[in-house]
Amino acid sequence: MSTQATAPERNTPPEPDTDRRAPKRRTARRTGGGFWAALPWLTPAIILIFVVVVFPAVYMIYSSLRKIGMSGLNQGWAEPGGNTPDWGIFSNFARVFTDPNLPRILLNSVVWVVVVVLFTVIISLALAQFLSKPFPGRRLVRMAVVVPWAASVVMTTTVFYYSMDPNYGVLNKFLQQLHLVDGDGFGFTKNPVSALISAMVVAIFVSLPFTVYTLLAGVQSVPGETLEAATVDGAGRWRTYFSVVLPQLRNSLAVAVLINIINVFNNLPILQVMTGDLPGYESDTLMTYIFKTMQLDQRIDIASALSVVNFAVVAVIVAIYVKTVKPLKEV
Secondary structure: OHHHHHHHHHHOOOOOOHHHHHHHHHHHHHHHOHHHHHHHHHHHHHHHHHHHHHHHHHHHHHHHOEEEOOOOOEEEEOOOOOOOOOOHHHHHHHHHHOOOOHHHHHHHHHHHHHHHHHHHHHHHHHHHHHHOOOOOOHHHHHHHHHHHHHOOHHHHHHHHHHHOOOOOOHHHHHHHHOOOOOOOOOOOOOOHHHHHHHHHHHHHHHHHHHHHHHHHHHHHOOOHHHHHHHHHOOOOHHHHHHHHHHHHOHHHHHHHHHHHHHHHHOOOHHHHHHHOOOOOOOOOOHHHHHHHHHHOOOOHHHHHHHHHHHHHHHHHHHHHHHHHHOOOOOO
């Protein structure tokens, strides 16, 4: 009897728990209004991004499609001129891509970025490893590394420029005392090749502080237990560094390289001080070429078209780098 009486009770489906479902509906309603609730806090950042990033980029593209006179007067949409092909409102880009100096300028830009970033990273890896070890005066050495970062880039470059002067430069006087150059000195900044190489040296010197401290933070985050385990397993210093430490620096290294690529590619002050007095375009990169087109030739429309090309080149390089390296990927 007891079995028959309790069987229907076991087969009866449980009633829905309305008390548990009600909070979910309330949570969903609150989440739906999350964007509008956060909008007052996001508005200042959105306005800043629009004013600093979006509006200048849009106006740059707009100027590249216009005909702007030497006085800065906007004279309408761009028109073909000279021997350039008729590209309609894109005629400014036709002048850019048919410029015989463009291949040399693009080559200089690639060499400039690759050499500066490569040597900056190699030297920074060595300095970061050195500064991570305890030694007397380490704090002072770390503070000294910051000096090129804290000083004005133009001031630092000017000091290098005058130190390389063939007549009264400190560097030439030092090389003369070592009998490495003759009495006339060597004009480091007087010909395109040596001037560009000198600018690379300055750019590496200026780029070191940020890169060193970025990699130093990564080196100090490597667990000590991992290094001890590698030592116990019989790994030497070089094997431990390349097999244990360097893989742990992947994220720091990837971010440092990415930021250096952007900064070096768009660097104008160093190149302008070191190579700005040279005639022609043999030592120019895209940034100095844009500056000369705008200031010397007073062609704001062509300079805007060059700026669009420069932005596109940087965007493509960054996109390929991010797609290939994946800077934020977990190790």
